[in-house]
Amino acid sequence: MIGNVMEVTPPEGVPIRFEVASLGARLGAQLLDLVLTLLAIGALVLLLAQLFTFGWWLVGFASLAFFFVRIPYYTITELIWNGATLGKRMLGLQVISAEGRTLSVYAVVARNLTKEAEVFLPILFLLVNVQQDPVSAIVSGLVTLIALIVPMTNRKRQRIGDILAGTVVIRKPVAILLPDAATAPVELESQSFSFQTHQLDHYGAFELQTLEAILRKIERPEAKSATLVREITSIVEAIRLKIGYAEAVNPEDHGRFLSDFYRAQRRHLEARQLFGDRRSDKYHATADESE
Template identity: 25%
Template sequence: MAAFTTGEAVALDLPIARVPTRATAFILDLVVQIGLALVLGLIATLMIALMGADSAWIDVAVTTVIVGTLVGYPVVCETLMRGRTVGKLVLGLRVVRTDGGPIDFRHALTRGLTGAIVDFWMLGGFGAIAVITSMCSPNARRVGDVLAGTVVIYGQKQLPAPALAVPPPWLANWVVQLDLSGIPEDLALAMRQYETRFRTLTPAAQVGLGQSLVITVCTRLGVAPPGNFPAMQIIGAVIAERQRRALTPPYSNPELLGLTPAALAAVRG
């Protein structure tokens, strides 16, 4: 088990997938990749034969088959299957971000490229680097996981629905006019952690950290702080509006909150 802090500052203990299970999933995926390579190779051979192409086209076909098999397969699967490949699906594994949220194409691409170049094939000694780095890592992370900011867990356990914030009525009109696209995820996480841990902070930390966050947020948004309101109320209003837009058309982006379909249904009632 390993401790995670989700995007809503919820502490979780999730079971980490270790080397033996991940190796088994890798072997299953390798079987699928070999089959995929044979199919792609057959298609490429038929096309080259029909076109009467020269050796340059053969080189292109070989490169396409290799890249499509080694990189394309894990990237497409993990993107479309929410952190799973065929092997991971069979063994109940899932790739998640280090905050416990779902991965996207960027994470899958980083893992796929690093796996092909470093962890497994070109430099990886047929998986030796992946095994060594995973065994040395507390959370069994290979190089691709470190670069992508991901970890592989047993995926049967669902993440809880986050607690949604409620904006102070006197800040509702101000916050609804803001363009919140300027807030990066790391800053949003710091804001949520400040709100959820506010009562555990010392009075000096409540004021100092709150003022610092308000200045940072307003600078990012290009607006002035809305009057002499407490930092907790200003930050809470921004968080609440960000959550509202993640769950309400025309925004409707539940991935912003790291919600599973079941959790999204629970939040929407």
């Protein structure tokens, strides 16, 4: 961690930096999500009120609906949109694995179920018991206070649910390829290595941008240093393992391998974007990949 920037090292061995989301931005996303769920429940209650005679059962239904709609909403949206609810998407936030791995179903479910125990239920008990049972209200208030303090005491701003699930909320990076590399012509005939479509489905634009930075380091005079040679070797092997590239790559061909992979990956992502499927990073997992 450097300030509010954290560095994550995925299995490929290339460190990636993310800006940790501020508590204000997370609170704003939470409020947006609450408003959206309340609007959905309110619309449902109004529809039922038109169909049936109003009674206390409708108030009870609204209370239960708020509970049973909220949990699936947070869980399903974060699974569909790769760690982002509607509120997070509006404010440019995203949940990722703190270890740099693909966001798992367990992590999404764990962090959202824990949210109920550490945030929503204590607040509900506090509001209900504030007059009838002051002792319970005080205990609920203390639990709520602890839940609010925890993100302020750690540098990754993780609440208890994030710590248990191994997740971090970040400000989603905007992947922009550098102009000269983005406009460079791609000569198919010059490629020494070829890649299949399924091998190019593991990465997104943000990883492509990171690989571009590596290629620029290779072009520098210090590219022959032993440290950089070892780094490039580990990156090549990590990519080969990740995409299932069976053929061995000679050390003298490592630069060509990364260059050809970069260009093939770029064409693949641009082709997918033409059909409306924009893959921002490797955490953009499909349902099959999540399984």
